[in-house]
Amino acid sequence: MTQGIDVARLRSTMAALLAEYQIPSAALGVVADGEVTTVAVGDARLSPPRPATTETVYQCGSLTKTFTALAFMRLVDEGKVDLDRPVRTYLPDFAVADADTTARLTPRQLLNHTNGIEEAFGDPGEDTDVYRRMVDNIADAPQVQPLGHTHGYSAALGYAILARVMEVVEDKPWDAIMAERLFAPMGLTSTNTWREQVDPERAATGYILRSIEEGPIETPIDHLPRSYGPGGNITSTIGEVLTLARVILDGGTAPNGNRIVSATAVKEMMESRVPIPDPYMFGPYWGLGLITCDWDGHTVYAHDGSTIGQNARLRILPEQRLAIALLTNGGPRESFYKRLFNEILPEFGAPTVPELPQPDPDLVLDPSRYEGVYERPGARFEVRARDGGLGLTVFVDPEQAAFLGQPERITYPLLPVSPTHFLMPSDNPLEDTQTVAIHDFADGRARYLHTNCRLTPRTGDQ
Structure with missing residues (x-):
């Protein structure tokens, strides 16, 4: 158990915040200098009631992208793919409406969301060849912005193209690559890429809050389409999300001693950055599967994720050898996670999550x-x-x-x-x-x- 955490007080704080925000449950994990604490509070399902535990499986949403980026970097380490060679090197038939993007798009630009391609991939179905179909379907997809011009988040398409590159290079489906090349070496036994792999008795049910009076209601959409797989469909427990954080904190080595990627690869994920036009929601830069935040002069790495009724938050503070993760089956509310994290961070001498800036009343705009x-x-x-x-x-x-x-x-x-x-x-x-x-x-x-x-x-x- 991590020194400095009063677990009883933390449980009480979590319970009070869950009640205030009407979020059914939360699982929170902290790793500090390799010591791990995990706590679960509330109900993974409201009716019939099923208490959340630290073994409850939650949907990670776009936190999936950090897992996918890590697996892709493993292939980079092995020389099977190159971050800066055109995608057409691996997918010769790749094409979108813009000829320049077709010719020059690289994996790096997919990882950092500067590809600019509109998410116009139609309905590629739910079969295991979904990522091949997505790539085939975007031959006429237009650009939201020119290739590499600025950051613009791709919820599904960018990481699906990366997944298709992985499939061609490894000659097997993305789901199998993730299980064999990432989850197994990391020692993850409860992390999966598709809902049908999850034990329903361990899975959290997602909830939506339409009004304070009505309270949380069960989501009408209990999973994202398979097209979101590499960008949003991983499910995991709080402990196994912390394992992901520990691989990044420990320069590419998992807690079980297996080297997942090189220290150089982790540094690349952190330091290959592009500016984010809106620096206040998360941070000023986006790396390769990680967001770079500035907390009062301290560099913090992050990624969040949301499905329709479940949410994930991950913050990694290398200076303090600290990581905090949060999984919930309600929300998302930025103020909820900030209040909870700010209860914990000072106990480790860490900076707290910054507040939003104040508006400038003297600024006159045209x-x-x-x-x-x-x-x-x-x-x-x-x-x-x-x-x-x-x-x-x-x-x-x-x-x-x-x-x-x-x-x-x-x-x-x-x-x-x-x-x-x-x-x-x-x-x-x-x-x-x-x-x-x-x-x-x-x-x-x-x-x-x-x-x-x-x-x-x-x-x-x-």
Whole structure:
């Protein structure tokens, strides 16, 4: 058990926060100088009640990307793939609508989300050849932004292309590669890539909160499509997520002594970085399967993940030889994880999670530089002058809005922090303040809107 943690007090704190945020359960893990503490509180399933334990299996969402990146770096170590050779080296038939991207796209640009390809892969099905189908389906996929121009998060497609490269190089399905080349050497016995591999008696049920009065309800979508596999479908326990963190903390070596990747590979994951237009949601840079955060001058590495009703948080603090992970079957709420982590971090002399910046009341902006429609498939935003400042209207999917009991258009004030960064506060008690970047000005008008790590281009005035 990790010295410095009062487990009884931690359980009490977790229980109080779970009740306040109406999250059914959480599993929290801390590793400090190789010593591990794991704690689970609440119910993995509400009806019939099933208490969460440290062996409960949660959906990791996009934290999957860190696992996939680690497996890919193992192939880099072995000389089977190169981060900077074109993807067409391994997939000769690879093509998208943009000829430059077709010719020059590299694995590095997939890992750090600078590929710019629209997620236009259609419905590739649920069979094990799904990643081959996804690559075949994007021959006409357009660019959201030019290759390498800026960071724009790819929820599924980028890591699916990486998975297809892995499949061709290893001549076996991605699921088998992950099990044989990563999970087994790391000693993971409860981590899987597909829901059918999970014991239902150990699996957490996801919950959504539509209103405080109603309380959490079971998610209507209990798993993501298989197309999200390399980017979002891994399930794991809190202890095994900490094993992932320990591989990174220990320069590529697992707790069982097996070397998973070289120390050089871990350094590459951390230090090969691209700037993030919105540095406030997570941090200022994105590496290879890791986000680089700045906590009051201390470098912290991170990745989060969400499915529809389950969430994962991982923070790695090399200076303190410390990592904290959190898995829940409700949320996500940034304020929940921050409050919980900030209860623990000071006990190890570690910096706490920074608060969002304050808006600058003296900053006077020209609304015409920002106003317009920003749109891509599945996302539409309108920025307009409002109440002497700016407002942002989010267009919500009609089916989602009906299920959540929300309007199809929600308008938020934009409070400027700088000429390109804004806070987007909400009057909904179930929402935390979000951050937005409106940036990359050409001819006096912003070209892109970046929020929740996603990049959306400006498409016009109406």
